[in-house]
Amino acid sequence: MKNVSMNCLVKIAADINVQDALDFVASPDCGGVVLFVGNVRNETKGKKVLKLFFECYEPMAIAEMEKIAAHTITNLGIKRIAILHITGEKFPGETVVVIAAAAPHRAVAFEACEYAIDTLKQTVPIWKKEFFEDGAIWVAAHP
């Protein structure tokens, strides 16, 4: 487990930075780094999005993000991984999530990066409220 925690960076903050993730995962034994950056989109189903607000159950969100990171290292062959997510208010174009996964070869890094963002969206207790010109909704709350 020590090997895992030394090799993953998990963070929730008001602002996150792509370079922090890339710097953390850089390692001489890793020839492939895959980076996912999630930004606020300016529309949803044709409606203009003014801003997003993210709420986090922070201690549990960190624990779930650590589980995802640990799985990529223990089971998928990742050497180093960074998973960063923002909390609070963000506007179109601003970054809300960054994942960088590093492995000796690219295939593992692609697979792990996709696994990490897909699983984050399913299990990490973070909620997104979308603000439109005519109101606001909690995303995906209703069927």
Place this chain on the structure above:
Amino acid sequence: MRVLLFGIAKDLAGAPAITITDVANVAALKEWLYVQYPGLRELRSLMIAVNKVYADDEQTLSPGDEIAVIPPVSGG
């Protein structure tokens, strides 16, 4: 026991935390919540976390537990 609420569950309850008594397990807590806040029934899912871990319906609850209501998540 104290129960934390997030996202749309917080809006439906009108508070970020509530205090309840006499619920033995997760299933009983959910039933209590559904009666108290019927809007929760309309959600796509409703999970309960106990001490920061997702809990199944059979899990028993103790006064010292950190309990949280987790409506459908939408991070990323």
